[in-house]
Amino acid sequence: MAAKILVVDDDPNVQRLLQYTLKQEGYDVVIAADGAEGFRLWGDELPDLILLDVMLPKLDGYQVASKIRGEEASSSHVPIIMLTAEREVEQKVRGLRAGADDYLIKPFHPAELLARIKSLLARFAPRDILLARPPMGRVLAFYGAKGGVGTTTIAINAAIALHREMGRKVCLVDANLQFGDHRVFLDLGLDKKSVVDIVSAPNIDVDLVRQVMVKHDSGIDLLLAPPSPESADLVHADHLPQIIEHLRSLYDYILIDVDKRLDDVNLGIFEAADTVFVVMTADLSCLKNVRLILETMGHLGYPAGKVHLVLNRSNAFTGINVKNAEGALKRTIDHQVVNEYRGAISALNSGSPFMFSKADSPLGNSLLQFTRAVDKPETADAGTVGAAAR
Numbered sequence: 001m002a003a004k005i006l007v008v009d010d011d012p013n014v015q016r017l018l019q020y021t022l023k024q025e026g027y028d029v030v031i032a033a034d035g036a037e038g039f040r041l042w043g044d045e046l047p048d049l050i051l052l053d054v055m056l057p058k059l060d061g062y063q064v065a066s067k068i069r070g071e072e073a074s075s076s077h078v079p080i081i082m083l084t085a086e087r088e089v090e091q092k093v094r095g096l097r098a099g100a101d102d103y104l105i106k107p108f109h110p111a112e113l114l115a116r117i118k119s120l121l122a123r124f125a126p127r128d129i130l131l132a133r134p135p136m137g138r139v140l141a142f143y144g145a146k147g148g149v150g151t152t153t154i155a156i157n158a159a160i161a162l163h164r165e166m167g168r169k170v171c172l173v174d175a176n177l178q179f180g181d182h183r184v185f186l187d188l189g190l191d192k193k194s195v196v197d198i199v200s201a202p203n204i205d206v207d208l209v210r211q212v213m214v215k216h217d218s219g220i221d222l223l224l225a226p227p228s229p230e231s232a233d234l235v236h237a238d239h240l241p242q243i244i245e246h247l248r249s250l251y252d253y254i255l256i257d258v259d260k261r262l263d264d265v266n267l268g269i270f271e272a273a274d275t276v277f278v279v280m281t282a283d284l285s286c287l288k289n290v291r292l293i294l295e296t297m298g299h300l301g302y303p304a305g306k307v308h309l310v311l312n313r314s315n316a317f318t319g320i321n322v323k324n325a326e327g328a329l330k331r332t333i334d335h336q337v338v339n340e341y342r343g344a345i346s347a348l349n350s351g352s353p354f355m356f357s358k359a360d361s362p363l364g365n366s367l368l369q370f371t372r373a374v375d376k377p378e379t380a381d382a383g384t385v386g387a388a389a390r
């Protein structure tokens with residue numbers, strides 16, 4: 001059956017052009033000339049995808065998208081592509097926040113429009129099948145070889161990419177219990193629920209965990225760190241493994257941003273994780289720490305494939321290149337993420353991760369490659385971490 005596309009645009013020329021282009025490709029097309037009609041036809045026609053102009057009479061495109069997202073059932077999601085005349089990043093972010101999945105700046109080439117439609121239909125069409133299958137429940141811990149190497153940046157953006165690009169159901173846990181950064185990086189207030197709301201309940205069950213998760217505009221769910229450093233003490237070493245087990249039954253991927261300490265809380269997380277990504281940069285103190293971390297993981301008897309090394313800012317000039325670093329560690333670096341200070345810092349300061357608002361940057365592409373490698377089916381690994389040396 002042909003996919004049905006709802007076009008919401010008040011310009012008769014655009015309507016005609018889109019109708020022609022889409023019909024040529026074999027899609028069914030329904031046209032609405034204003035926002036209110038667009039919203040009504042979404043309910044009446046149940047389109048498979050919506051092309052939504054921003055500047056519309058009655059309700060504008062942002063309002064239509066928000067209304068649809070507010071009213072659609074939690075198990076369904078109609079993909080929306082915003083058509084906008086504006087190039088500004090803020091407009092783009094506003095569109096994405098309102099609930100759009102993609103956007104196109106007018107004028108655009110029909111081939112680009114068709115490519116984006118195909119990709120979104122592919123991402124969302126098998127949703128029923130995806131929902132019917134049990135979650136993959138893979139737990140990925142991100143651990144910095146030292147402070148400030150970019151662990152949080154990588155964990156947040158990988159989580160968003162796994163959801164938005166691979167269509168996975170993803171949650172992100174801020175396990176920096178005292179000084180968690182996710183509220184700042186993701187522009188969320190102190191009033192949002194946190195892990196404290198789970199651990200202070202008499203019983204931890206899956207319904208409680210589900211209720212405490214905070215939805216982010218990008219489509220991922222968050223388990224936030226306590227709002228203040230004092231309350232971090234309420235979280236004990238045995239809490240997180242219990243919570244992680246519940247999260248496994250709800251999500252395809254559980255990404256955990258771990259702080260630097262090698263204490264019981266973090267060891268519990270490593271134990272529960274399927275993969276530990278040790279994030280590093282190419283400098284001597286990181287190399288020293290990575291060696292110690294690999295040794296410790298080896299003593300703990302973790303299988304070789306459990307620990308992956310991620311070299312962040314891999315092309316930054318530090319005097320130590322990838323080969324040198326691999327030579328010093330006597331093992332390969334599994335993943336690399338490029339250096340793009342401006343992109344990383346401006347995303348951070350705007351509270352909108354680059355994978356959400358600027359995925360087409362070099363840093364966004366690099367992160368996407370990393371997540372593609374992560375999302376590949378696992379190959380069988382043998383031996384322990386100590387045996388991972390080349």
Ligand SMILES: Nc1ncnc2c1ncn2[C@@H]1O[C@H](COP(=O)(O)OP(=O)(O)OP(=O)(O)O)[C@@H](O)[C@H]1O
Nearest residue numbers: 144147148149150151152153338339340341344345
């Ligand atoms: N690939 C990158 N290229 C350029 N700058 C980056 C990159 N990744 C991270 N940064 C920058 O490095 C700084 C530290 O990043 P981030 O907070 O993610 O690190 P962290 O390891 O989580 O730090 P902490 O130890 O405080 O938790 C930020 O200013 C961030 O913008």
Ligand SMILES: [Mg+2]
Nearest residue numbers: 151152176181
């Ligand atoms: Mg951090």
